Amino acid sequence: NAGVMQNPRHLVRRRGQEARLRCSPMKGHSHVYWYRQLPEEGLKFMVYLQKENIIDESGMPKERFSAEFPKEGPSILRIQQVVRGDSAAYFCASSPLGIDRGYGYTFGSGTRLTVV
């Protein structure tokens, strides 16, 4: 069981470029969550997706950020026109059922985004 796979592990982008972060959930998990963690801070919720559906994007900035979880392939978190303030660790987590069913999250290793 490969666990939650995130890639790349590290990503460096210049200001104004686009960043694409990928997440493949654990086998059998259909719920995907993205969190952002700034240095020395906690985890901030961004978006919750199921296959082909965005369930809750209340934590996503209104501009430049988007997420998808297509029928085939990994979930993608896309950040357009990155700025220095986007530098953070982005974690993806998955669960087999909704979190309200009592399952803990399984987190991926994260993508550390650095904007230069």
Next chain:
Amino acid sequence: GQQVMQIPQYQHVQEGEDFTTYCNSSTTLSNIQWYKQRPGGHPVFLIQLVKSGEVKKQKRLTFQFGEAKKNSSLHITATQTTDVGTYFCALFSSGSARQLTFGSGTQLTVLP
């Protein structure tokens, strides 16, 4: 959404000493989960508490859920260097938002 306060923010202990972190909420929680994140690593699920007054143990770790379901604690007995990391509590956001809200975490340093 629901908010939770986690204290202390930092804790330094000598190896062998005990450690406790607390999470407090102003509202009643349906459940609470605990995660550990090693330095440079990712959060790892430890446990979920659901019942009022519930106590669960994992080796040297003891987790408690308050009688009023408004607070929770994680206690580590006789800390080891392998316990180093940040411990987060997390609670389920009720209503339409089906996701976990994490506390700010307690960063534990264990001095050898």
